[in-house]
Amino acid sequence: MKLIEVRIYGFGKWVNETIPFSNEGLSYVYGKNEAGKSTLHQFILYILFSLPPRKLQVFKPQKGGAVGGSLVIETLDSGRVTIERQPDKYDGEARCFLENGEEKQESFLKEILNGIDRSTYEAIFSFGLHDIQHVQQLHSDDIGDILFGIGMTGSREIYDVEKKLEKELDQRFKKQGKNPQLNQQLVSVKEKEELYQASKQEEEQYAYLKHQEDELQNKLASLQNSYKDVEASIDRLERKQQAVQPLLAYQELREEEKDIGEHLTFPENGVERYYHLKDQYLPLKSELEIIEQNERTYRDKQNELDEVDVRILESLKELEQEKQRFDVKKEQRDQINQELEQRKKKLQEEVDSLGIELTMDEIATIHFPFYIEEHWQMLSKQQRDIDSEDEQYQQQKQVNKEREHQLISEKETLEQSLLSEQEYNDYQEEVDRQYQKEIQQQVDNQHKQQQDSLKDYRRRAMTLTNKLLVGVFAFAVIGISMSFLLNNWWLGGGTVGLFGIVVMAVTIIRKSLPGVDTSIGEEIVDRNEPSTTSLTWYKEQLATHDRIKTELDQVFNQLQQLQGEMMKLDERFASLDRQRQRFYQQVDEQMELHPFLRHVDLDYWPKAYQKVISLKEAIEHVRQQEQDVQQLNTYISSYEQQVETLANQVDVDKNVSIEEQENRLFQHKAFIQKQLELKETYSEWLVTIEQQKQDVQEKIKPFEEEIRKLLRFANAEDEEVYIHKGNKVKRLHDIKNQKKQYYEQLYSIYLNNDMVESLLSSCLDASSIQQERKEMANHKQELSEQIDSTRQHLSDIVSRLRTLEGDESISKYRHELEFEKSLLKEQAMEWAVYKVAYSMLRNTKSKFQQERMPMVLEYCKQFFSILTNNTYVHVFVPSSEEGLVVQTQSGDRYTANQLSQGTKEQLYVALRLSLSQVMSDQHGMPFIIDDAFVNFDEDRTKEFLSLLTNISHTQQVIVLSCRQYIQDILNKQQIIFL
Structure with missing residues (x-):
């Protein structure tokens, strides 16, 4: 594979650039620092192997624009191929375009790369200066x-x-x-x-623990009796300690009550009533003084105001109302002028940006049939549908081929996995034999489970009866002790009788418990001999054989169905080709009618229609706005004339601007309005104050009369004597209530009126009571700790005994060890x-x-x-x-x-x-070197370039460098300048 040309739409600093490479020999790419050599290197790797979105974000052009581009390569099998990749198209996958116009998906690119991924390519066919350090x-x-x-x-x-x-x-x-x-x-x-x-060692401890259990039970009963006696003593001392504080307080209140006396003449709730009247009277009195002060102030201010001209005020009000309309009109004019300037400039830019050789005048006069937009949308949709169906055809064809190979491979694999007929019959006989054996084993296991349940039931019944005997025994000891304390022999006899009845009942229950057959467990163990091969394994082998046969039938049916689908797919492609020819004829007709469409991609025809129509409406809107501006200018001139006329009437300087004249006129209007408003306000306030004054005086009279009545009833000359006498009455009432509360506290402690009455005349020493209670509490704590320790020790021994009685751990641990x-x-x-x-x-x-x-x-x-x-x-x-x-x-x-x-x-x-x-030989990929000979001297560089030149005869070599002296070494035709 050889790189022929790089076409960059946008990648880092590169935007709309095309860089050709030498088809033969060494390609030397020269550029200074920051010229974009490493970015060019990364672009080549991006087109071949893609990049994650986060890493691709680094190479997004700073001035905007689409990211991506294409590589033109030449291969032995497919000839010249153009590889295009953009992140916003086809989910970032590459598209390959062959010389015959055929389009391939990214899977075709992976076939060209022959399994090479980015990491492998960088490990073998590409390196830079930072790689040399390792x-x-x-x-x-x-x-x-x-x-x-x-x-x-x-x-x-x-x-x-x-x-x-x-x-x-x-x-x-x-x-x-x-x-x-x-x-x-x-x-x-x-x-x-x-x-x-x-x-094994735990079985020897049972007898010793049983003897300890009896001794601890006797010790626990003795400690519990002593604990109850101490609790009773502490309860008596606590009652006395609780009564000390309320008793002393009651006695002090009783002495204070004698000193005050009980016969005082005073109104009921007199103090509260007096203060309540004062709280209402004083605010009214203060309010009356404030009202009189305000009345004097308002009369003085009313006399200070001057007379004003009402006619001038009306004219100024009309002007102010008109000012609001004037501001709105003026703002509308300025806004429209600004919009007109922006709209004209934007319209010209939009017309220029269309790039379809139409002027603004042509756009204003252009006309389209009413159906043209829908027709162009239909043509655009037909193109997308044809392209989509063609892509689906290629994808489905590839999927069918892969599916056919997969089904054939599955068929061969399944046939090899089948059992032979002899193996199948042998496995079936073994399953039947082990199945009979398994049924017998289940019956034995069920019987053993029943025996285990009976054994567990017997153990729980024994445990329950033991607990019942211990409880009844404790109850009998307590009953006998109470009979001695209360000298009631009937209570003791009844307790002993009850204990005897419970013992007889427990004996009868234990005798009625069913026995346990222990022989069945040994028989089950004898029959559960391990088999060399489990029944489950044979069943799995037979089930696997049947499943594979079923899968073979399914694979054969799928192969036949797949062949039928492939024939239908070829027929659909022939129909698609005829549809494409009709589509091309309709597109040519539209271009003849509207020549500017030759400069627009078919997918954008509907948008071009909308854009032209939108521009035409915008031009008409601009002309209407120009007329609106003319009308607004006429209104503004009329308003300014009215301002100058009023300015002459109120002696405002004409040499200032219209805005300043307006401000001075409105200030004069505000001054006149304020004078009138103050006069009217002061008049209203004086009327209101006079009415308030009369209302307050009427409210004060009842309170003054009620205060005089209270003083006469208490025989008090003034307020001080009245309050002092009221406080004495209130204190006497509080003493009675507190005495009652303290008496109730003492009663709640003893719950006996006679004991409380006798206590009221006695004297208690809190310190001696506290000392005696502390001593008894320490003794109680010692007894409690001894009881808890004895009870815990007894509980541990009983628990250990119960564990040993029902313990089957030896058998359990032996089986667990073997498992x-x-x-x-x-x-x-x-x-x-x-x-x-x-x-x-x-x-x-x-x-x-x-x-x-x-x-x-x-x-x-x-x-x-x-x-x-x-x-x-x-x-x-x-x-x-x-x-x-x-x-x-x-x-x-x-x-x-x-x-x-x-x-x-x-x-x-x-x-x-x-x-x-x-x-x-296996992967003929271009070799890319990114400035990897920085530390080479001139001689070493010559040898290196000579070696690369020799290698480039059989493999394309691309060198990226900023070394200028290499230009003198290489042929100028081999150098690509950035």
Whole structure:
């Protein structure tokens, strides 16, 4: 494949540019810094391999325009092909146009590239200055991976399989790991072994724990009795402690009540009533004073105002009303003038932008039939439909071919997967035999489950009756203790009788429990012998055989159906071709009628019609606006004359502008209006104030009379005596209420009036009560801790006993241990399978790399020797973990990082050229070098260019550089100037 020409619509700094390349020999592209060489390189890669939207955004033209372009290439099979790619067309996919006019999709481009993707192309056929820095880091495995990746079909899948195998092996086993599957399973087997050994020792602890249970129950009953006695004592002390504060407060209030006395003459709620009257009286009094002050102020201001001319005021009002219309008209005129200027300029620009050789006069006089727009839309739609159907035909044809190959491949694969007739009969007999055995096993398992349920029921019944006996025993102990305390022998006798009845009932229930048959479990174990091959496996093989036969029939039917669809598709394409010919004839007729359509693409004919009609309407609108401006100018002149007339009447200076005259006239009008408004306002206010004054005086009289009545009732000379007497009455009422509250608090503590009355005459010491309560609380805490400790110890022992009584852990742990060992064996087999597959894949990959690596190093040795003028004669890689090593004529060896910068770059260039040469037979792609010889001196540059010239005889080479002296070395015909 060779690059012939680059056509850039818009990409970075490049807009509407065409750059041709030399068809023969070396193509040298020269340009200074920032000339766009790297952008040109990226454009070529974008057309061939596309770019993600985020990365493509960087190359969007700064001045706007469409992104994309096309490449013209030449191939051996298809001749000259034009590859076009734009992000806003065909979802960013490329379109290929052949010399015969045929259009191909992006799949055709991928066929031309022969499996090369962007990363592979940049690794072999393209490099720049920044790539050279990594030469000392290249190992044999890196070069081998490149060769393997581009030299084998499906290498991506092989790489994925290799990584998947590595992941599976790491997930299953590591020598020092903890999380892998096999490591965890080994730990699980060890834990199950330890649990099985520990369960054997637990059976010996049952007798010892039973003796401890009896001792702890007796100790717990004794501690609980002592705890109840302490609680009763604490309750009595708490009652006394709660009563100390309300008792002292009650006694203090009783003494204060005696000092005040009980016979005082005072109105009910007298203080509150007095303050309430004062709160209403004082604001009214203050309001009356303010009203009188305002009345004096308004009369003084009213006398200060001058007389005004009312006729002048009316004329000014009319002028102000007209001013609003004047401003609107003037703004309309200015706006219309501005719009007219913009519209005329825009119309001319729009006419020029049409590019269809029509003037404004022609547009104004042009006429179209009423149906022409719909006719052009129909033609545009026909073109899109024809193109769409043609594209669908090509796509469907390709899909049918791929589907036919796929069905044939599926048919062959399915036929190979069928069982032979003998195998099918043998598997069917084995399924019948194991099915009978499985039915018998299910019957045995069902019987065992019934026995397990009975055993569990018996265990739960025993546990429940044990708890019942313990509870009734505790209740009997409490009842007997209460009978001794209360001296009630009937209570003790009844408790003992109840305990005896419960014991008899528990004995009867335990005897009535069903027995458990333990022999059935041993019989099931004997019959459950493992079979070499499970019934499920045979069923799966037979089901797979039947499914494959059904799929074969379906594939055969699909093949026949596909052949019929392909015949129908060819008939539809012939009909499409006839439709295309009729369409071309109609388009030619329209171009004859309207010659300007020859300059417009058919898809834009309807838009061209709308644009021409829109421009014609805009021109008519401009002419109407010019008439409107003339009318507005007449009105504005009349208004300005009226302003000058009024200015003479009020002595306004004529030498100022119309706007200033207007402002002074309106200021004079505002002054006159303000004078009139103030006079009217002051008159209204004086009338209002007089009425307010009378209203307030009427409101004050009732409050003054009510205050005098309160003072007379309390025999008080003034307000101070009245308030002091009222406070005494209020305090006496509060004392009675507080005494009642404290009495209720004492009653809530003892719930006995006699005890409260006796307490009111006694004296309590809060400190002694607190000390005694603290001592009893400490004793209670000690007893509680002992009870909790004893109860917890007893609970642990009882729980342990119940666990031992119903424990089947020995059998359980033995079966779990065997199961974990079996699972460990299966996982080890899976790990071995993955290990063998991974080793085979690594060997295959290594063998393929060894076949291609010597050829790469041989080319690299030749090229490196030429570039260094035979200073270095050999290049090799000692091992996969080491970098490149070179050897001089004298036999000295150097690693890549021991070489000078220029020699490193020569070594890297030689290696990239050798990779390209090895792969050029299979992938004949252009070789692009982007300024990769910055550190070459003039002699090295000459050798490098000479080598590239030789290579360009068999493979196209494109060099991008800013080195001007190279122009003297190369033929001018080989240089492309940017």
